[in-house]
Amino acid sequence: MEKMIKTENIRKVFRTEDVETWALNGVDIEVAKGEFVAIMGPSGCGKSTLMNILGLLDSPTEGSYCLNGTDVALFGEDERTALRKGVIGFVFQSFNLIDDLNVYENIELPLLYMGVPKKERKKRVEEAMERMDIAHRAGHFPQQLSGGQQQRVAIARAVVTNPKIIFADEPTGNLDSRKGIEVMELLKQLNGEGTTVVMVTHSLRDASYAGRVINMFDGQVATEIHQ
Numbered sequence: 001m002e003k004m005i006k007t008e009n010i011r012k013v014f015r016t017e018d019v020e021t022w023a024l025n026g027v028d029i030e031v032a033k034g035e036f037v038a039i040m041g042p043s044g045c046g047k048s049t050l051m052n053i054l055g056l057l058d059s060p061t062e063g064s065y066c067l068n069g070t071d072v073a074l075f076g077e078d079e080r081t082a083l084r085k086g087v088i089g090f091v092f093q094s095f096n097l098i099d100d101l102n103v104y105e106n107i108e109l110p111l112l113y114m115g116v117p118k119k120e121r122k123k124r125v126e127e128a129m130e131r132m133d134i135a136h137r138a139g140h141f142p143q144q145l146s147g148g149q150q151q152r153v154a155i156a157r158a159v160v161t162n163p164k165i166i167f168a169d170e171p172t173g174n175l176d177s178r179k180g181i182e183v184m185e186l187l188k189q190l191n192g193e194g195t196t197v198v199m200v201t202h203s204l205r206d207a208s209y210a211g212r213v214i215n216m217f218d219g220q221v222a223t224e225i226h227q
């Protein structure tokens with residue numbers, strides 16, 4: 001199976017003036033292309049730190065990380081940014097939409113950053129809105145939408161670049177049960193079409209959508225369950 005993610009002995013320390021916190025203490029994980037993996041574990045065990053490293057928002061202190069077959073340590077900041085924009089889609093618990101931009105403009109933003117021409121942008125934004133059933137809200141601003149609609153906009157923004165992998169951090173954390181299920185069904189659908197999904201969650205219901213659950217404890221992988 002081709003690997004989308006492979007980490008070897010990743011460690012991460014956060015240092016303040018007099019305190020040293022080892023957030024990750026040797027993490028080895030592999031995620032195959034097309035897998036749907038859930039990462040679980042108690043608060044403070046290192047889930048967010050790991051996701052930030054996997055999503056190229058942060059770097060490990062020690063250890064190696066290959067994304068899509070390339071050792072990311074070989075990349076400069078520009079290449080990392082390009083990879084982040086082109087290969088990775090992010091979905092966050094807090095939606096992270098821009099209040100001053102309407103639905104259309106929020107979804108268009110990553111394409112603008114990538115320099116996609118206007119006509120192509122329009123086509124892709126409209127497709128993404130259609131898929132996420134949010135086209136009727138194109139001109140609305142985030143604060144005019146329900147939580148479920150905001151998360152659908154965020155997912156549209158994540159998929160508009162056709163990412164190979166989606167990192168979702170507690171994607172249903174701010175949603176009621178019905179809206180949460182809708183979001184999970186969307187992630188499952190994208191996964192069914194070949195997108196690799198790595199998701200942090202506290203929810204057993206959400207984890208049940210994944211093919212594999214990685215349980216972390218104290219900065220390490222404690223157990224892995226194939227389901």
Ligand code: ADP
Nearest residue numbers: 014021022023042043044045046047048049050
């Ligand atoms: P989780 O997402 O599982 O709740 P985190 O990855 O957020 O865990 O945190 C792991 C550990 O690293 C915790 O002890 C946390 O306090 C510490 N930590 C995380 N980020 C920072 C930071 N920027 N500075 C200092 N300590 C941090």
